[in-house]
Amino acid sequence: MTEGRVLAGRYELRRVIGRGGMAEVHAAYDHTLGREVAIKLLLERFREDETFTRRFQDEARHVARLNHPNLVAVYDTGADQGQPYIVMELVDGRSLQQAIAAGGLTEDRALEVVADVCSALSYAHERGLIHRDIKPGNILMADDGSVKVTDFGIARAVDNETVTRTAAVLGTAAYLSPEQAQGLDVDARSDVYSLGVVLYESLTGQQPFAGDSPVTVAYQHVQEPPRPPRELDPSITPAAEAIAMRALAKNPVNRYQSASEMRSDVVNARVGQPVAAPAVLPPDETALLTADPSTRSVRTHEQERRRRGLVAALLVTLGLLALVGGVFALMNLLATDDPVLVTVPDVVDETQAVAEELLIRAELTVGTISEEPSDEVEEGRVIRQDPGADTEVEEGSPVDLVISSGEDLVAVPRLVGLSENDALAALREADLVLGTTTEEEDPDSDPRTVLDQDPAPGDAVPPGTAVDITVSIGIEQVRVPRVVNFSENNALDTIRNADLEPSIADREFSIAVGEGFVISQSPAPGELVDPGTTVEIIVSLGPEPEPEPEPEDPPTVEPEPEPEPEPEPEPGDGNGDGNGNGDGNGDGNGDGNGDGDD
Incomplete structure (x- = not known):
């Protein structure tokens, strides 16, 4: 229950934003979903009590069934190291109680808020759940104008046996229905009565009943009629007054029979339409709306006798509650409307003994003391306190301390x-x-x-x-650009600009693509690839040139052989070249007629 603690490894507790009789609410951060939430924790001193633990778990179960724009959403429930918790929507804004204390609301805004609360209650009632503690402190007004009902801490299902008598009186005395004050059975009309008190206070700035003790206030809820709101503020419209007075009828039969019925009148009143609530109620009911206070009858002896009997019955009811374990209920009922507040001193980093002494001097009590390892705070000194320093709490409230047990890493x-x-x-x-x-x-x-x-x-x-x-998160792939028919330089730049790596794979002749332009690419255009992937291109050399014709060799002409010259005759020697047969003719000057034997 201390700031900085993490529940279920997920919810980091931050500042305390609300505290009740048995639980407190922290602003927290959900690390898993990354959002601000509110977390309700059962006070540590009640964790060992099965009754309180069961009630807290019942609340979680009941509220988890509800999903309505005018109800604070419940996101998660569980327990961490024996600590039950409820994770809820964190509402940025203020409570109706704070708004009333700051100067009140206009009539239209008051009716608007009550209409939204009626919607929430109608939704819950249809699912068998009665709130039992409708009051301005449990009505949140968000900064965006929306209204949300919270704190079903004492809610009970209609069919639950604990709904009767001993549990019925739970709630805040100023907003109790007559049947709650008497410990009688209650139903959805009890919430209607409490909402009537809220409307009355929102319109007039004061509660319909006041007294020196909760018992006195409870008696008035049962027996005394409230003053009509217009007696306190004549500017209040008769329709708004009629709605408040009908909701405050002592007898549930004479009230609005449902929250939705009350809402219909509220909506009509806002737009100037007639309302179903009568201007004058029966004599035995809340009040005559038009009656002058001086005309009210003096209490007879019989009425006085009935009053004494009723007070006795109220006291007996409270005594029975205490006897049957309703101590918490008694504390709620007997809590004064104006408690004495004291400021919690700062005891962080003090020794345990000094811290306890400071708390006692401040009219506070020492609550639960637990130990926790710390590498920053010396052993035996206070690490954290709850409530924190400078928080205003009721006199006698407990302050829980977390003491350092030394370093534990x-x-x-x-x-x-x-x-x-x-x-x-x-x-x-x-x-x-x-x-x-x-x-x-x-x-x-x-x-x-x-x-x-x-x-x-x-x-x-x-x-x-x-x-x-x-x-x-892996790599985001890129799409391959189209560079076919691009010039070489343009293609290279385009590929680089796409976070890819260009490469000229080849250069080829092409009739269709001009010289210096891209013929083809790989990968193909439009494919998804990892950044840095190589894109290959083939660049055109232009058309292939036609080969020049080779020269033809002239035919080879064989030269005709030159005729051999005839030998010139040599001078004769007189011997002649006979053929040996005497046939030779000499070439000489003589006549060779030899017989060949020469």
């Missing part, structure tokens, strides 16, 4: 390489929490894999330390 587990979910599980097991998650592209890792962490693995840190991680 845990080792940060190795998260790198784990999936994000596994890393979160490892942190929970080590009593650590997830801090900031940063995303980073990594082509070599599966998506949502832890790439880095801080603190580093093995570092010794206090339990509950936040560990920041970096996870992979």
